[in-house]
Amino acid sequence: SNEEPPSTDIITLTRHVLADQFRMGAAATGDLTLLLTAIQTTSKFIATNVRKARLINLVGLAGETNVQGEEQKKLDVLSNDIMVNSLRASGKTAVLVSEELEEAIIIEDRYKGKYCVVFDPLDGSSNIDAGVNIGTIFGIYQIGTISDVLRPGSEMVAAGYTMYGSSANLVLSTGNGVNGYTLDAALGEFILTHPDIKIPPRGKIYSFNEGNSMYFHQPVVNYLNSIKYPTNGKSPYSARYIGSMVADVHRTFLYGGIFGYPDDKKSKSGKLRLLYEAFPMAFLTEQAGGIATTGTKRILDIVPTSIHERCSVFLGSKDDVLDLAKFYDETPKEG
Numbered sequence: 251s252n253e254e255p256p257s258t259d260i261i262t263l264t265r266h267v268l269a270d271q272f273r274m275g276a277a278a279t280g281d282l283t284l285l286l287t288a289i290q291t292t293s294k295f296i297a298t299n300v301r302k303a304r305l306i307n308l309v310g311l312a313g314e315t316n317v318q319g320e321e322q323k324k325l326d327v328l329s330n331d332i333m334v335n336s337l338r339a340s341g342k343t344a345v346l347v348s349e350e351l352e353e354a355i356i357i358e359d360r361y362k363g364k365y366c367v368v369f370d371p372l373d374g375s376s377n378i379d380a381g382v383n384i385g386t387i388f389g390i391y392q393i394g395t396i397s398d399v400l401r402p403g404s405e406m407v408a409a410g411y412t413m414y415g416s417s418a419n420l421v422l423s424t425g426n427g428v429n430g431y432t433l434d435a436a437l438g439e440f441i442l443t444h445p446d447i448k449i450p451p452r453g454k455i456y457s458f459n460e461g462n463s464m465y466f467h468q469p470v471v472n473y474l475n476s477i478k479y480p481t482n483g484k485s486p487y488s489a490r491y492i493g494s495m496v497a498d499v500h501r502t503f504l505y506g507g508i509f510g511y512p513d514d515k516k517s518k519s520g521k522l523r524l525l526y527e528a529f530p531m532a533f534l535t536e537q538a539g540g541i542a543t544t545g546t547k548r549i550l551d552i553v554p555t556s557i558h559e560r561c562s563v564f565l566g567s568k569d570d571v572l573d574l575a576k577f578y579d580e581t582p583k584e585g
């Protein structure tokens with residue numbers, strides 16, 4: 251048959267990360283690689299169960315939807331449980347912080363390793379019913395002697411997300427750029443499909459929930475007006491808002507533009523969580539050549555005061571986010 255012979259030189263995520271470690275000449279103990287293997291396992295498990303839930307949902311539409319409602323909520327818990335169990339069992343973690351858990355988990359000595367993982371196991375899960383892409387977001391710190399997780403995002407050693415859609419896409423940085431991997435379910439491997447992701451320096455898309463416009467602070471209003479009613483003869487930007495952070499950020503990385511969930515008069519500190527949403531996405535954004543700011547401060551420089559605190563987020567193409575930041579510089583502090 252004229253079918254292409256299968257490649258015998260597939261670059262799996264594990265091989266790619268190992269190659270990176272060797273290239274770095276780091277005393278690659280393999281610890282990070284093993285930790286990332288555990289994270290891959292959780293993403294495969296979640297991908298399977300999100301797909302099943304959608305299937306059940308389709309089947310369930312004829313049944314009592316409230317059962318499906320329960321099913322959806324269970325998915326959040328299911329995703330959290332697989333993350334906690336798999337990360338603990340890896341023997342590479344000391345502290346876990348999950349969006350689903352009020353308190354941080356301190357790993358018992360028998361399983362204690364040198365990393366702290368902060369994660370949102372299933373962000374945007376309210377979108378499952380509509381078949382909208384959702385995702386897992388994670389960040390990895392190397393813990394010193396103290397199991398103190400309240401450290402700036404700039405101290406993360408790795409960060410990534412897995413987006414569950416028509417396929418499962420895992421986007422990862424270990425500090426040397428950003429790479430995208432797609433799950434080959436037959437092999438059960440994430441294969442390198444998007445090497446060295448770089449955000450275009452400027453895009454033509456803005457991604458905000460304009461349903462919050464009534465509450466937006468003046469700098470955001472002024473910025474949005476500048477791209478919706480441009481006075482420089484340029485055409486207005488397009489609006490794209492999925493309402494699932496992983497999907498909106500993934501599109502921003504690939505197509506460029508700006509994603510924003512700013513603090514406003516209703517959400518005084520914004521809505522997105524600093525430790526396991528803003529930090530990982532800001533880490534990836536900078537590694538992909540973009541900028542991530544609160545409007546007045548680099549997100550990765552924030553020192554958290556509590557594990558579930560929220561923060562204002564603007565991220566994406568360098569030139570677009572710099573344009574936004576100018577409006578904060580120009581606006582006198584509101585009384």
Ligand code: P6P
Binds near residue numbers: 494495
């Ligand atoms: P809104 C999903 O619930 C989420 O946490 C993020 O994934 C998403 O970016 C944001 O909230 C959407 O919030 O207020 O626009 O529905």
